[in-house]
Amino acid sequence: MTKFVYQCSNCGKRYQRDEVRYLCPLCARDYRPGIPLVGVLSAQFDYGAIRKRFRRERPDWNLFSAVEEKFFPPIAVGNTPFFQSVALGDKLGFGNVWIKNDGLNPSASLKDRASFLIVAEGNRLKENTVVAASTGNAASALAAVCASAGKRALIFVPQNAPKPKLVQMVLYGATVVPVRGTYDDAFRLSLEYTTSRGGLNRNTAYHPLTIEGKKTVGLEIWQQNDWRVPDAILVPVGDGVIISGVHKAFCDLKAAGLISQLPRLVCVQAGKSNAIHHYIESGIYENAPNPNTVADSISVSIPSNAHMARKAVLESSGFSLTVSDDEILQAQRVLATTTGIFAEPASSAVVAALKKLRGSKRLGRKEQIVLLITGHGLKDVETAMRNIQLPKAVEPTLAGVEQALAKTKHPSLRPSPRSGGERVAGGRVRGSSKAGGA
Numbered sequence: 001m002t003k004f005v006y007q008c009s010n011c012g013k014r015y016q017r018d019e020v021r022y023l024c025p026l027c028a029r030d031y032r033p034g035i036p037l038v039g040v041l042s043a044q045f046d047y048g049a050i051r052k053r054f055r056r057e058r059p060d061w062n063l064f065s066a067v068e069e070k071f072f073p074p075i076a077v078g079n080t081p082f083f084q085s086v087a088l089g090d091k092l093g094f095g096n097v098w099i100k101n102d103g104l105n106p107s108a109s110l111k112d113r114a115s116f117l118i119v120a121e122g123n124r125l126k127e128n129t130v131v132a133a134s135t136g137n138a139a140s141a142l143a144a145v146c147a148s149a150g151k152r153a154l155i156f157v158p159q160n161a162p163k164p165k166l167v168q169m170v171l172y173g174a175t176v177v178p179v180r181g182t183y184d185d186a187f188r189l190s191l192e193y194t195t196s197r198g199g200l201n202r203n204t205a206y207h208p209l210t211i212e213g214k215k216t217v218g219l220e221i222w223q224q225n226d227w228r229v230p231d232a233i234l235v236p237v238g239d240g241v242i243i244s245g246v247h248k249a250f251c252d253l254k255a256a257g258l259i260s261q262l263p264r265l266v267c268v269q270a271g272k273s274n275a276i277h278h279y280i281e282s283g284i285y286e287n288a289p290n291p292n293t294v295a296d297s298i299s300v301s302i303p304s305n306a307h308m309a310r311k312a313v314l315e316s317s318g319f320s321l322t323v324s325d326d327e328i329l330q331a332q333r334v335l336a337t338t339t340g341i342f343a344e345p346a347s348s349a350v351v352a353a354l355k356k357l358r359g360s361k362r363l364g365r366k367e368q369i370v371l372l373i374t375g376h377g378l379k380d381v382e383t384a385m386r387n388i389q390l391p392k393a394v395e396p397t398l399a400g401v402e403q404a405l406a407k408t409k410h411p412s413l414r415p416s417p418r419s420g421g422e423r424v425a426g427g428r429v430r431g432s433s434k435a436g437g438a
């Protein structure tokens with residue numbers, strides 16, 4: 001770990017590590033439920049010390065960690081595959097497309113990275129209960145990491161939360177409290193609970209270390225990409241914390257003098273859940289009134305980290321776009337049939353976005369483009385089934401088989417032998433890293 005202070009992203013005031021826990025106390029006075037968080041804190045490290053001590057030959061990723069390694073929970077998080085997919089690039093009309101597949105984390109989403117660091121912080125502070133409001137992946141991730149660390153996960157969910165994710169939470173042993181109300185009610189209740197009853201609140205962006213945990217995906221991309229900064233990274237955006245975390249990774253590297261430029265960040269939202277997109281395009285913030293989309297992980301009315309996410313896109317000279325539910329479902333199939341990756345709809349949105357950008361000149365054909373896959377498709381099989389037809393049973397004879405085969409066109413029978421995929425031995429998966437493991 002390197003020494004750090006918290007700095008308010010709104011007023012710039014700095015705080016010692018244990019002087020504050022959540023939002024900037026000055027700015028949080030202006031916060032009320034129903035708007036994005038105000039006064040989200042950002043960990044600012046002693047970058048001169050990192051510059052002196054960091055060695056590419058033996059990278060010590062703990063230099064970038066805001067919690068000491070001795071507090072880390074015993075679950076392996078991160079070090080997910082990063083590889084080029086020529087087949088997907090060919091299909092979408094781009095020559096240099098790469099995938100970071102974070103659906104392969106323990107609870108099958110990138111959010112394990114944030115939960116890992118928060119539970120580590122819980123160990124440091126001797127807090128045995130970690131509290132969160134979530135509709136899905138963040139809560140599943142918290143439940144999994146808490147299970148590994150022997151902590152209690154207390155999770156407030158809206159009563160209509162998706163079943164597969166609820167099953168995950170309960171199976172991991174979390175205490176799940178369904179709330180008669182919306183996600184916003186669950187969020188407010190979780191804040192009231194930790195304020196009056198204690199425990200550590202893991203709500204995304206509310207606790208600044210959620211951003212620090214998520215930044216490890218950016219550090220890994222840099223290492224796995226042979227210490228080069230990709231030209232652009234496409235990120236699915238709901239509450240805006242993942243894109244802020246990716247941006248933070250490259251800002252930290254730049255501040256430490258390890259890189260000279262930032263990757264352009266492309267914010268991808270679902271058309272109906274577009275509060276941050278609208279904010280980036282117009283400069284005016286408005287809640288998304290009816291954020292219903294098949295991509296439930298990025299379906300958000302009031303994105304908690306809207307301000308920081310907008311800043312990440314603008315500072316990196318990136319841009320924002322939206323995709324429709326139909327485009328997301330089609331892209332889910334394209335990704336699956338060209339790479340072997342079954343991603344949840346939210347992650348498939350980045351594939352849909354890249355398809356949409358073909359010929360737009362916002363991304364060059366030869367630029368290195370990274371698609372960030374944030375969650376596994378098995379978390380939401382029902383949605384995937386809307387876009388496929390399961391085959392009917394045949395008579396158990398060769399004639400029956402031939403009849404069935406005559407009706408199908410096997411997607412893997414394509415002429416190109418250069419198809420991408422997760423080839424561990426083929427050299428397309430870059431070496432694993434240990435970017436803080438969070």
Ligand SMILES: [Zn+2]
Pocket residue numbers: 008009010011012013024025026027028039
């Ligand atoms: Zn402030």
